[in-house]
Amino acid sequence: MAYGADGHPVSIRYHPPPMTLKKIAIVPGDGIGPEVIAAGMTILERVKEARKLDLEFVHFNWNADEYLRTGVSMPPGAMDDLRNNYAAIYLGAFGDPRVPDMKHAADILLGMRFQLDLYVNYRPVKLLNDRLTPLKEKGMKDIDFVIFRENTEGAYVGMGGFFRKGTPEEIAVQEDVSTRKGVERIIRHAFEFARKTGRKSVCMSDKSNVMRYGGDLWMRTFEEVAKEYSDIEHFHMFVDALTMQMVRTPELFSVIVTNNMFGDIVTDLGAALQGGLGMAASGNIHPGKVSLFEPIHGSAPKYAGKDVANPIGAILSAGMMLEYLGHPDEADAIEKAVVGAIDADETTHDLGGALGTKAAAEAVLRRLEV
Numbered sequence: 096m097a098y099g100a101d102g103h104p105v106s107i108r109y110h111p112p113p114m115t116l117k118k119i120a121i122v123p124g125d126g127i128g129p130e131v132i133a134a135g136m137t138i139l140e141r142v143k144e145a146r147k148l149d150l151e152f153v154h155f156n157w158n159a160d161e162y163l164r165t166g167v168s169m170p171p172g173a174m175d176d177l178r179n180n181y182a183a184i185y186l187g188a189f190g191d192p193r194v195p196d197m198k199h200a201a202d203i204l205l206g207m208r209f210q211l212d213l214y215v216n217y218r219p220v221k222l223l224n225d226r227l228t229p230l231k232e233k234g235m236k237d238i239d240f241v242i243f244r245e246n247t248e249g250a251y252v253g254m255g256g257f258f259r260k261g262t263p264e265e266i267a268v269q270e271d272v273s274t275r276k277g278v279e280r281i282i283r284h285a286f287e288f289a290r291k292t293g294r295k296s297v298c299m300s301d302k303s304n305v306m307r308y309g310g311d312l313w314m315r316t317f318e319e320v321a322k323e324y325s326d327i328e329h330f331h332m333f334v335d336a337l338t339m340q341m342v343r344t345p346e347l348f349s350v351i352v353t354n355n356m357f358g359d360i361v362t363d364l365g366a367a368l369q370g371g372l373g374m375a376a377s378g379n380i381h382p383g384k385v386s387l388f389e390p391i392h393g394s395a396p397k398y399a400g401k402d403v404a405n406p407i408g409a410i411l412s413a414g415m416m417l418e419y420l421g422h423p424d425e426a427d428a429i430e431k432a433v434v435g436a437i438d439a440d441e442t443t444h445d446l447g448g449a450l451g452t453k454a455a456a457e458a459v460l461r462r463l464e465v
């Protein structure tokens with residue numbers, strides 16, 4: 096079990112999918128995706144062998160190359176197959192300059208989030224070594240919180256349109272959708288998580304001073320759900336203030352819950368506090384159902400194929416996936432091995448080390464006690 100700075104266990108202790116589901120879909124994607132997923136697979140294969148885990152890794156080459164070759168981003172029936180026959184998805188990143196409209200990425204990654212109803216975006220922001228944070232006089236004791244981003248609604252549903260497109264009078268409308276069901280389930284999830292993991296507070300962040308309707312729904316729902324969790328402190332912060340306080344006083348936060356777009360933005364800030372985009376892991380979760388685990392970084396095309404990408408975000412995402420599947424001790428062992436490699440400075444350049452992707456993953460593997 097992993098423990099936070101406050102001494103409380105940080106296992107997410109989700110209700111895992113049924114144990115009859117053994118298959119894990121491996122989807123490396125584009126750019127640096129294949130390299131960081133290969134690194135994560137060395138860890139997963141070792142854990143599987145050592146702990147005799149009954150898991151079957153199934154590899155899929157859904158990516159820009161395939162899309163450009165065939166015009167198909169995901170074969171028909173693939174989403175249903177994932178929904179019905181898989182316990183989890185382990186994914187790299189999508190994005191390729193040859194597909195400027197990001198069609199395949201939208202079909203695959205956003206397709207999975209929306210069609211598999213992965214409404215919880217789980218983003219731990221945990222500093223693993225004091226020297227990695229850019230914040231002066233802040234350290235591991237200060238930076239250890241969790242962000243829950245609503246993952247299926249908001250501005251990302253793609254509702255809207257153009258009027259008089261391409262003319263000087265052009266109008267573009269992009270809707271920001273919040274439903275009572277969607278808002279309530281992510282807020283409830285944040286409180287449940289806080290209670291189960293012994294975290295002291297939940298902060299809800301929005302822009303309800305300006306976005307009156309959606310914000311009003313978020314505020315009312317937050318106050319109503321909070322009444323059921325009187326053991327957990329709750330407070331509200333406008334998202335502009337949140338970004339400032341995450342930098343000035345990160346120790347203020349324990350659990351943060353916010354909408355899809357604000358979550359997208361503040362989780363990158365969270366990654367910066369942890370040491371950079373290469374450090375951050377995430378889960379796209381529907382408790383009890385097939386869920387997706389991925390490093391938060393993108394495909395970083397300029398680094399693709401160069402053996403320079405930091406594999407830690409992908410490795411920690413593999414650990415998070417094992418935790419979700421009911422193996423928290425294995426996840427804990429992976430995090431310990433990562434911390435050991437960082438402490439010994441056996442890391443990639445972005446963390447100040449001198450290793451390539453493969454060697455940095457080997458440094459973790461050597462320390463893995465399973």
Ligand SMILES: NC(=O)c1ccc[n+]([C@@H]2O[C@H](COP(=O)([O-])OP(=O)(O)OC[C@H]3O[C@@H](n4cnc5c(N)ncnc54)[C@H](O)[C@@H]3O)[C@@H](O)[C@H]2O)c1
Pocket residue numbers: 127131187188189190191192197204372373389391392393394395396397403404405406408445
């Ligand atoms: N989940 C996803 O698949 C996802 C997420 C974000 C961006 N993208 C896509 O990725 C492509 C590139 O986007 P971007 O440049 O804005 O974001 P990015 O995360 O790919 O890269 C931004 C910068 O962060 C650093 N970085 C990222 N990952 C790193 C790693 N593992 N190790 C070391 N440094 C790392 C690099 O300096 C990189 O240039 C775009 O097509 C974008 O749409 C995909």
